Amino acid sequence: MTSTDFTAAPSMFIPAPVTPYQGDIARYWDREARPVNLRLGDVDGLYHHHYGIGDVDHAALGDVEAGDYEKRLIAELHRLESAQAELLLDHLGPIERDDTLVDAGCGRGGSMVMAHQRFGCTVEGVTLSAKQADFANGRARELGIEDHVRARVCNMLRTPFETGQAAASWNNESSMYVDLHDLFAEHSRVLAVGGRYVTITGCWNPRYGQPSKWVSQINAHFECNIHSRREYLRAMADNRLVPQAVIDLTPATLPYWELRATSSLVTGIEEAFINSYKDGSFQYLLIAADRV
Numbered sequence: 001m002t003s004t005d006f007t008a009a010p011s012m013f014i015p016a017p018v019t020p021y022q023g024d025i026a027r028y029w030d031r032e033a034r035p036v037n038l039r040l041g042d043v044d045g046l047y048h049h050h051y052g053i054g055d056v057d058h059a060a061l062g063d064v065e066a067g068d069y070e071k072r073l074i075a076e077l078h079r080l081e082s083a084q085a086e087l088l089l090d091h092l093g094p095i096e097r098d099d100t101l102v103d104a105g106c107g108r109g110g111s112m113v114m115a116h117q118r119f120g121c122t123v124e125g126v127t128l129s130a131k132q133a134d135f136a137n138g139r140a141r142e143l144g145i146e147d148h149v150r151a152r153v154c155n156m157l158r159t160p161f162e163t164g165q166a167a168a169s170w171n172n173e174s175s176m177y178v179d180l181h182d183l184f185a186e187h188s189r190v191l192a193v194g195g196r197y198v199t200i201t202g203c204w205n206p207r208y209g210q211p212s213k214w215v216s217q218i219n220a221h222f223e224c225n226i227h228s229r230r231e232y233l234r235a236m237a238d239n240r241l242v243p244q245a246v247i248d249l250t251p252a253t254l255p256y257w258e259l260r261a262t263s264s265l266v267t268g269i270e271e272a273f274i275n276s277y278k279d280g281s282f283q284y285l286l287i288a289a290d291r292v
């Protein structure tokens with residue numbers, strides 16, 4: 001497969017971003033075309049904007065001197081990123097074919113496609129970026145699943161979904177762009193009572209004291225605002241979301257970063273992730289919560 005340009009396909013509707021900051025974020029993702037994302041997505045057509053988890057398969061990687069090593073390295077990084085999305089889906093609970101799931105901050109839609117392929121259900125995604133929404137909808141059309149997988153240009157804090165419509169919803173590395181109280185209020189509204197919310201996110205560790213210089217560097221790199229672990233738990237408690245699992249994925253994501261740091265696709269942010277995970281100032285966390 002090759003990277004596909006879906007700019008010809010119009011997104012469903014394009015409302016103006018609500019704040020100047022959201023306008024910046026929309027532009028950021030409209031312009032994003034990093035090889036570390038597109039070349040990994042080209043491996044099997046699942047395009048992710050999140051990081052990987054799990055041990056590196058050194059047998060699959062093979063000899064560094066081999067001619068096809070770079071290709072194998074890209075496939076391995078992509079496998080680890082898809083494993084991350086599989087873990088998120090594992091925590092959604094039992095999902096039926098006639099259920100609707102909401103992907104808040106859906107990027108190019110890789111997780112949405114995986115969710116539909118696993119559960120056969122409808123998946124509604126929102127992103128601020130028209131380019132991303134068009135890309136995700138183009139992929140859904142290519143796969144013939146456009147009647148079940150749809151991305152819209154929309155603010156995740158004010159979605160068009162009906163109250164109680166979703167059996168489950170998630171944020172996969174997209175909650176660092178919004179106020180958590182506003183975010184969880186919207187998930188809580190959209191989720192059915194008994195529904196499941198899952199996030200995988202990077203958060204700063206209150207035990208470190210304040211965001212470290214590495215965390216500040218990650219914020220500047222992505223124009224985001226990483227929250228603390230405490231802030232997640234408080235904002236959930238304030239919005240009828242009761243955590244059922246809190247999993248520290250930091251040890252599981254380090255092999256991905258250490259492998260990525262050796263590749264030709266480095267972006268310059270690898271050192272900040274590795275150092276902040278190692279000095280304990282930053283954690284990669286999965287939180288699964290029930291809407292009560």
Ligand SMILES: C[S@@+](CC[C@H](N)C(=O)[O-])C[C@H]1O[C@@H](n2cnc3c(N)ncnc32)[C@H](O)[C@@H]1O
Nearest residue numbers: 048049050105106107127128155156172174177
């Ligand atoms: C790092 S990407 C993650 C994409 C996707 N969840 C994945 O795992 O591939 C962050 C995403 O959050 C979206 N985003 C940030 N702020 C948003 C907002 N207020 N409303 C909707 N989407 C937002 C961006 O447009 C982008 O698609």
Ligand SMILES: CC(C)=CCC/C(C)=C/COP(=O)(O)OP(=O)(O)O
Nearest residue numbers: 034036037048049050173201202222
């Ligand atoms: C865990 C944290 C703090 C994530 C910040 C949000 C973010 C930009 C995720 C990865 O996107 P990407 O896949 O586009 O980034 P990259 O180009 O670095 O792979």
Ligand SMILES: [Mg+2]
Nearest residue numbers: 036037049050
């Ligand atoms: Mg990436």
